[in-house]
Amino acid sequence: MTSIRTWPARLFAYYRAYHQPSPLLLRYICLFGLVGYPLLYLLRFVKGGTGYDDFWLRLAVVASLLVLLLRDLWPKALKAYYLHFSYFAVTFALPFLFVFTSLKNGGGPAAVGNTFMAVFLLILLADWRNVIVMLAAGIGLAALAYAVLDPAPRLPMDYVARLPVLLVGVVGGSLFKFALEEATAERVRQAYASLAGSIAHEMRNPMAQVRHSLENIRQALPLPSLNAQTHLVDGRAVDQLYRHVAHGEMAVKRGLQVIAMTLDEVNAKPLDASRLGCLSAGDACSKAVEEYGYANEHERASVQLHVREDFFFRGDETAFVFVLFNLLKNALYYLPASPGLRIEVTVAGGEIRVRDTGPGIKPDVLARLFQPFRTSGKAGGTGLGLSYCRRVVAAFGGTIRCDSVEGSHTEFTLAFPVVAGEELRAKQAEATAQARRVFADRRVLVVEDDAAIRAATRLKLLELCCVVREAADGVEAMQALQSGTYDLVLADLNMPRMDGYELADALRSGRAPANRGTCLVAYTSEPPHLARVKTQSAGFDGFVSKPSDQATLVRVLCDAMAAREASRGRGKGWLSGRRFLLADDNAYNRAAVGGYLRHAGAQVVEVGSGDAALRELAGVDLFDVVLLDIHMPVLGGIETARAIRGADIAQSSVPLLAITAHADPALVAAGREAGFGDFILKPVEAPLLHEKLAMLMGVEPPQRAAPAAPPAPAGALLDENRLMGYVRIGMLDELVEEFLPEIDRLVDRLQDAVDSGDLQEAIDGLHSLVGMSGEAGAQALYRHARQTYIPMLEQHVWPASAEWLPRIRELAGQTGTALREWAAEARSRA
Template structure:
């Protein structure tokens, strides 16, 4: 917990310094993927560290590409610091890892190395990919021999007060989960080298994995209209061949102006793969024009940047322009398909970064027999300004359509008891009123072509594969609204007759079990229930006290920062109910609003008062068990 506090101090320092450094630093502070602000580092640290490394999350990746991605997305302080680091690929290889965990492991190693070589002007850091190994070698001050045996102990930071506290212990845990090892060699005054060794992956294993990727992607890509914008005809042809094999309808444009012309046509597009460096009109400017023209039926289309530029700079520029994701031109076709598949499944990230009021005045019916699935969709759609009506089965959907409230779209599960989504859709499409054309988004857990074709044949407009990310319904429904406006499919109905439905009340925040027993057992297994654990309990208490002071002062910025700290600490220490409650109210505070629940602070204080004694009792019981004599050895 001391090291976690160090990580928080590091975050505060980076946030406070971010306004003083160059534009490049502003671009680079996004630590990973789509994270755009350094304060999310602790949140992401929590997400990675608090959850077990699951074998079903491992995927086959190019070691060179994954390592290059780590360098592209690491938040270097400035170009001088970036200039100290280089990547050498002697022989690429395929390994089986969780990409997020692998990136986090490298971030830890890179951050530690840069910290130690900062005072040595000529020191460098080299990452070498070669035959199932990655060597992370710096020419800094080295590590004292007496410290080497303890490097991989939990919460060791090797003198780096800016560390997250997960450090090398987590790196070792990650490599073991991958079936590999990590070891360190160092000579004082000469170098420090960490060697990550990965198990061999056979060619047949990789081929089988790639085949499964294509099989899983085919239902999602089939029928999708994808526009490839690139001035390189060979690159366009390469992408067209790959996506066409998945059943996608691929069109091409050689520059931004040609892309704008195509997208102004009423035919809806599902995705634009946009090169950023093109003559006539570059990809960034093209995207800005697409997003600004709300009369364009494709203004809300998913846009993925395709670039050979460094990932951190390009990603920031892409996000500012309104692009949803970024893929490297050096990516293999398998990596490209995987990235685009994730984008389709996760929805429009451009809209996830802001509070969207695009559905104000719209009423959306969410039908699913699973209460939690309805809650997720309802909460997010309400945040987008919609009024949400719920139904648990098809007959309830049909009954809702007979009520006075005009429903503008339906998000419906395919499989529900009684009357399912397919049968319900057939009934709706057979109507003779305006509802015969209402947009219907299908939800299904069946990721096969037959299920998708069944939904489409019934008259559903789009199909989302479960588990659905929160942004997906917005992306799909928004595109349907845009297409219906362009095609005037709803006729000439007077819009003044459409009631403006009030935004629904926020879903009640529920509490789970008080403690996360599974996580606590993991801490016990890692031998992390020691004095630092007790210090963590006290830190939660002091953080809650600080939160109360911030609320009393009506200081929203301070409240946000304190909740952020509390979110990470409670998750790491196993205070499940407290963590889950904070996690549910935190997004609203991030958006600049106070929590909707009037008693939210009282509930946090109550959960703290209950969690602290429970954690101390758990600690005492584990300690007592450890102190018991081993009667079998007597």
């Protein structure tokens, strides 16, 4: 019984395997049928043909083929049955239709020809097992339908007599197709074997470099020991270790580029046009020559770069550098056999020429040099490198050609459309404007012992409208960092008293707490591949090579600032895909907290009561965390938490975060007992909110940013740090237009409560005012309201002094004026 049940499944598995890689074959036969079936019908009947009128049968076939063709419009649940339906449709459209109409027409040469055509089409559409089954099913059902539906069925003997020929055709066609598939598979296997061997050959050099670097690292390490002891490594050995690591990383990068290039070329992957920008030919060639993974110093000394006339072209730096890598690799291949070989990379006149004094290329090879899987005779090459180069250069709007003389030289010439001066200046102006938006009013500290370089760097940065301070060495820099806050530090690495690495260590270890998370960029003369490894280990966010033009310096600083912002978790995105339920009876508090969450990419559902929160949790949508205000009317936060934990719903165990203006030990204990995982005080600070949410969700929290400026003085009306947070998330206008009127309304509410002697109403009003003023950055008002609120809440008595309310009204008025002025100034800066 088991074999009977599994036989159809195994048979259909062969059919699925035949079509699953791609449904194109079925789509093409559908198109062929949608045209062919109506056309054959018209040829038979429009031109006076006679015989059985199979109009409705052909219409059913065309309908089934049309359904197959429109697979993309099928409901998702039905797409799983596409191949099942195609099995029926093909059997119906080919063997059934042609055999049935042939029997109805009494056989004849036309019937035999049509049947043979149906059989050979079927051979193309299925494996031999399913061809036999589909033929048997189609012919059998057609014969049965003919016998049942025809009033006088008869067996056309001429048609039947040709069935053995049909059988021979099925067997022969199936064998031919099987042989063809085997031959194709063998060619594919050979191609893959050749490609795999070529990639292995290409990877041999990078892997050898990695092994060489690891061997050098092993030799530089102290001798191993089972005893716990401290091993001292001198500075020179540390520097050597970093050099070996840098060389190893370059070799790995080179290997990954070989793999990426091969896959891109095999798949004919187009370049992303959005990545194209204005490149300096001289800078791009210099980067390629410096960063190429040379096997030894002899290889490096064989390559010379000459920038006679720099120009700008449109391209992608990574792709272009790899093009140069390919050309250098091709030339260096002949170095062992020709120790005196020289390679010159020349930039001039809108062209980049790579010329080597190698053995040259034969004319017949030169004619097909840029074709895929063609090599110039080098053993083990993939034959994809130059094809990739041509495709990349063409994507940049350029051309590549090769001129060679056997026994003399080979020269590749890359020609690009030169970016016009006006367009270049427009691009530079756009980049500068974008950098100004990033650095406007930012504080930058330039640390450099060379006064001339400090002055030049200062001039390059002042155009960005930032505040620039200078320090002559690391010691002066630490003094500045301990007495103020900075958004970015640009530090030379080689300085007296305290070098750049020591400065980075002091900064990241917290010796200047307010600047622990400040963006740090190195200014260095070391080779880029070495500087990258060393500065990353030291805690720098980027590095810029000396000397540097303004455009390069600004680009590096902008990239470093973006990387630092991302590492702090302050940018949008770290909560993408997360859903939060926020319950607070005060719509303005909800707007502030919800703004922080949405700015981080979260989806937020806001409700104004505990009852509404319970209704949302009873629905089908799931939440990652529920945030509940403790003090809400009717059903407070603690009562809501108890209801959630006791409810028979899927989210009864959802993490809960309490939001409260005051959290005494009794409240915390009651909240923990009710099911809260943590508490956060009003006004809610975004970094702390993110940390608590990450803890409740069990994920890695974003790095908490150091404060951007010192805390506001105790007597200050406004908390400017908090207000800058509203600027970043785009809520400044909402703060001024909605929060301030609500604060005035709350003050009037307090006056009404005092006039009527309603103590509880006054406590409720103060609770709302504490939350509102804290969220709005009204620091002085918040502190005074909170100092009044807590004793009233705990002791349930009116304040002893009658001046508490006039003072609140006075601070509210002063806050409104100060906040509107601050917002106007912030808008003007933007």
